[in-house]
Each structure stands twice: as structure tokens, then as C-alpha cells.
Amino acid sequence: MSSVSIKEVAARAGVSPGTVSNVLNRPEKVAESTRRRVEEAIRELGFVRHGSASSLRAGHSRTVGLSVIDIANPFFTDVAAGVEEVASERGYAVILGNSSGDRLKEERNLLVFAEQRVRGVLITPAGENLAKVDQLRERGISVVLVDHPAERPDQCSVAVNDVTGGAMAVSHLLTAGADRIAYVTGPLTVRQCADRLIGAERALAAAGRDPRAVLEEIPMGAMNARCGQQAAEKLLAEGRLPDAVFCANDLLALGMLRGLLQAGVRVPQDVSLIGYDDIDFASASAVSLSSIRQPTHRLGRVATELLLDECDNPETHAHQQVIFQPELVVRESTR
Amino acid sequence: MSSVSIKEVAARAGVSPGTVSNVLNRPEKVAESTRRRVEEAIRELGFVRHGSASSLRAGHSRTVGLSVIDIANPFFTDVAAGVEEVASERGYAVILGNSSGDRLKEERNLLVFAEQRVRGVLITPAGENLAKVDQLRERGISVVLVDHPAERPDQCSVAVNDVTGGAMAVSHLLTAGADRIAYVTGPLTVRQCADRLIGAERALAAAGRDPRAVLEEIPMGAMNARCGQQAAEKLLAEGRLPDAVFCANDLLALGMLRGLLQAGVRVPQDVSLIGYDDIDFASASAVSLSSIRQPTHRLGRVATELLLDECDNPETHAHQQVIFQPELVVRESTR
DNA sequence: CATTCTTATCGAATCGATTTACTTCCTGCC
DNA sequence: GGCAGGAAGTAAATCGATTCGATAAGAATG
Secondary structure (H helix, E strand, C coil): CCCCCHHHHHHHHCCCHHHHHHHHHCHHHCCHHHHHHHHHHHHHHCCCCCHHHHHHHHCCCCEEEEEECCCCCHHHHHHHHHHHHHHHHCCCEEEEEECCCCHHHHHHHHHHHHHCCCCEEEECCCCCCCHHHHHHHHCCCEEEEECCCCCCCCCEEEEECHHHHHHHHHHHHHHCCCCCEEEEECCCCCHHHHHHHHHHHHHHHHCCCCHHHHEEEEECCCCCHHHHHHHHHHHHHCCCCCCEEEECCHHHHHHHHHHHHHCCCCCCCCCEEECCECCHHHHHECCCCEEEECCHHHHHHHHHHHHHHHHHCCCCCCCCEEEECCEEECCHHHC | CCCCCHHHHHHHHCCCHHHHHHHHHCHHHCCHHHHHHHHHHHHHHCCCCCHHHHHHHHCCCCEEEEEECCCCCHHHHHHHHHHHHHHHHCCCEEEEEECCCCHHHHHHHHHHHHHCCCCEEEECCCCCCCHHHHHHHHCCCEEEEECCCCCCCCCEEEEECHHHHHHHHHHHHHHCCCCCEEEEECCCCCHHHHHHHHHHHHHHHHCCCCHHHHEEEEECCCCCHHHHHHHHHHHHHCCCCCCEEEECCHHHHHHHHHHHHHCCCCCCCCCEEECCECCHHHHHECCCCEEEECCHHHHHHHHHHHHHHHHHCCCCCCCCEEEECCEEECCHHHC
């Protein structure tokens, strides 16, 4: 526990603590020779700045909070990688919170962020109610919404157009000759799931089909491969397979694919299948998966850049609601 | 920026700051009625404890640092999920660092952890040299090695026996009739890669084969799917395919699989293929992947439990080097 | 009733870095 | 020579929570 403080460095270098602080934060204010002496003392004593003490004085720390819905989902992992990249470039640390889609856990994460006096928060909210997020902002903590468009112009957000994505997926299925489509999704309280459904219905309407007749919703509790497989088993058990399945993400789709293949259903001959996110593994699956690609890594990068800009230049910062467009990737599962 | 301090809470409740602190940290020391009054003041003012101030006094914060080699790899994601779970249960926040296998970035991460005065560090080291880790420990920060067995008994670690795993993979390939095996791996400076190679050679020796004649090492720069595919292209270009491929992780294996299938090589008829880690996607791939399973999630959980035990009960804590055993999972790619 | 023990609370010192007002000491200029 | 202005550095106050010795008010004991 040999914690070396700025005082000991000062003593060693024969200067006052204030000067050491200047060497650390405004080196140009210090004479060349003194600076070198102090830097040497720092090295010799193995001094490491005490972040808590700095933040105490500064009012905030050099950290950002990141709250995601499912850390095991490659979509969020890619986003997180982008976030970590930018944060680390700028000397910020990332505090990770995994909400698992649970609003209570999310709230706990936000509390931890507030206690740590993070500089800002990046969050993929687990639901529509942003009251807790607003509370944070009232506390003076900047928040950027990730994969969730802000409704108000005074807030930054980065998202991908999910309505368009849903429409792309379904019109592609229609082109491939689909007549009855199952939409396998997570809880429809999740905005992404709901928006993709809206897009799906619009695409049907645009093609002159009656959404109610063509589309069947299959909501599952979570959006992982296990639930995808369960959805497959459910469809099979009920004995009335659709001729196309649109899954709200690739994990569900991969589970669905496994379930179908195990039951001897051929993809795409018997059932067409399309996922969402275009995670790395989509192209390596048993039948390579058609999907809707999102610029995940950029999502994380841009969100973090916006956040740090908002923190560092509060006067000149202009809030932005960035919306990326998704992209259809056709592979074997829909041919 | 309406930061409410303990003083204002104290004023509102008509007590001293010390008493508020007691309500926060040792509620049993405070009379029922006072406690309720203070708690109400806290609620009314929306007080949130200032973590930096606490840590400054306490000497450490309620955070743990987690440094992994590749946040985009499902193996580490699963570990991270386990870590986050336990940390969050115990009221700790997780600071995430991604070293990308780069020792310089790792060093920077450790510096950030030190500045934040994290309570402890969980790290999958990017190389064999643990000097920087030892420096941290000298500073009084507990460190648990993750997926890396500690060499010294005064340090906790959690790992999986990679020699055994490598041997399992190769003896399985031999059983399947392999005669010439390629070992596609990351840099052999990565311990996991090196150990799996040792296991592979032992299995060959045990089967009375000459490792040099049977085994060809193909080291790649990184351990992701892209490199796996490059390795496939390399093997194909050289025109001398082995009859079995052992990949040091599943990402490499999935890339290899894609590369082979695209070139019209049949798996497992022409080439048997086995990966390592048994990530979720291994079973959903084009040809479902045989692999060596590791208890990833538990790895993260146990490591964090050890770390927090070491922090919270330094007197009674007994250092442990936990070694889990891997498990062979046979699927289509080796039949 | 006086004394000891307990319990509840207070108040001041403390953690380490930053910052501001202030002191020196030069340099340059009229 | 005297004075303005700048550069370099110092000392002390500050951030907010925690802790510990001090204190006061009751309860228990003889």
C-alpha cells in the first residue's frame, strides 16, 4: 500500500505540491528545468495520480458509463468495442453495465454511474420510459442514447432506422415468394422489436397484402439463440409452419435455423429465413443467413464522439440525432 | 449541476454530517427515528453519494478493473458477463479495458485502473511477462489472473487446462483417422496457443506418432474469423491440404470452415475440423463444429468471487489457483 | 443520590489533487 | 533609477465523505 502522493513528489523535487500539479496539467506553465526535475521524481517514486482526488475537485471523473441490454450479444459487443476504442483514445475509462433488459438492473447501473460521477453515459435503454435518464441529465451528466432515437432535440442519440430495416426484410421475403410470414421477436415493449414490426407491416401494406392475414407475431421472452430454437419448436408443434420467418435479431434466427434443421425442415426450400444485425456469425451458419446489416462499430464510435464533444465543448456542442440506414444482405437462407 | 452533498442532507435533517454518514454506512449505529428522518431528507433532496469522495478517504473505490484480450470474442464476452454478474451483486462497478492483445494498450489499461484506485483487477494477460501485474500488486491492488494459471502460490488465478484440451482435440482427430494435422493458431507467445500445442504434441507422442511429421503449425497474427479464412486460403494456395485441422479457437475454426467450403473442400469428408472454446455459434455453423468446451461463464464468476474475497477478507483469504477441465464436444465437423 | 456504563450524536481532522490569490524575481523601457 | 509587466513558484483554501475522540443525556447499579 505504498501510495505515493503529490506531496512526496514535491518534497523530492524540492518544489511545492502546486507546481507538481502544474507539471501534470499545464506543463507549459512550468520552467523547463523544474519540469524535468519533477518528472524525474515522479518516475523515481512511481507516482500515479489519484483519480478520486482529481475528480473530487473537478466535480467529475474521466470515465463514461456504458449500459447495454445484453453483453453476450455480438451486436452490443461490437458497439462496446467502438465505444472502448474512442474512450481509450481520449484517455477515458469505460464503466460497463449490463442491464439484461431488466429495468431494475438498468436503474441500478445508472445509480452506480451517478455515484462514480461519470463524465457521461451511453445507454441502450431497456424500455421506452426515459425518466431515469432525464434525472441523470438534470444532475448535469450528459447522456447519449445508443440504438435509440431521441425524441427531443436537446439530446444526442445514435440509431439505425429499424422501420426501414423491418420493411427491407419483409419485402425481400415477399420477393422470394413468401405467403405466410412469422415474425419471431423479443418483447414488443423493446422499441427495436416494435419498429421492425411496423416496418414489416408497412412493407406488406405497400405490396397490397393484409398484414393480419400474412403476418403472425411470435414474441419470446428474450432475444437469444435458445429462445429462437424454442420458437421453432413451437411453430413445429402447432403443425402449421409459415413459408418464411423474419427474426428480430440474428441470435433468434440462428436458434430458429437450428430448430428447423433438426426437425428436417429445409431452409430455404421449405422455409425462408432472415435475421437482423448481420453479426459475424450470420455468414458462417449451417445455411448462411440473410440479414439486415447495421453499422454497429460505427454506432459505438459516433455515440462516444458525440458524448465527449458534449462534455468537452458544452458551449459549441450541437445536439444531434444521428440515424444510420440499414442494409439488406442476401445469403442462402432466402434463396 | 445540482450536486447535493451530505452537508445539505444533514442540515435538512437537523443532524451533523457524521450522522448522515453513519446512516449510509452503519445504519445500526443510529437511532431509529433519526435514521428515518435522514433517509427522508436523502430522498427529498435526491442525494447520491459522491463515490470519489468516499474512495479518497477509503483509499480505494468500489470498482474492479477487467482487462481482456478481445472484447469481440464470445469467449471473453461470456467471461465478462460472469464478472459483471458477481460484481453487480456485490455493489461493485466494472471498468472495462480491451487490450486487443497489445501489451502497450494493456499497460495503459492497468495505469487507468491504478489511477481509478480500483479495488482489484481481473486480467487475461496479453503475454507471459507479468511485471506490470506485479507492480500493481505491490501497490496493494489485488489481481486475479483469468484464463491464465498463476505461477506463484501467492496469487489467485482461474484457468482451464489447455494442455489437456489440446491433447483432447488431437487425440480425437487421430481417432477419426487423421494423418496430417494443421494447427492453426494465434501468436505462440500467447500462452493458451502454446499450451494447446504442447497438448497436441503430447497426444501425438502418446499415440506413437512423430509430432514433427504429423503436425504443421500455422501461426496467424490474430485469432478471429478473418485470420481463419486467410489460413484456409494459405493452405489451399500451397496445394497441400492436411486431412485434419485443429484451430486454437472457434473464431479461427469458423473462418477456416468458410474458407474450405468456399473452395469446395468437404468437411469432414476431405478435412476434419475442430475448434476450441465451444462458443454458442459453434453448433450453428454450416457444418456444426466439434470443439473443446470451457466453462467460460463460471470462469468469470469464480474469478470475481476470489477477487472480492481477497479484498474483503484479506486476513482469512487463501490464495487459490483454480484449474477447470475442458470437455470434448463432438459434432459434424469431425465425423 | 452519586457513580459507572451505554447509547446517540457531534465536530474537527483527514484523504490527495487542484486552484486562486499572492509573493518574488527578472526583464525591459522610459 | 524607477516602475510596469511577465514569469515562476508558493501557500492555503477547497472539493465531499469518513472517522474518531469528545460530549451529553439516559439507564443501570450500589
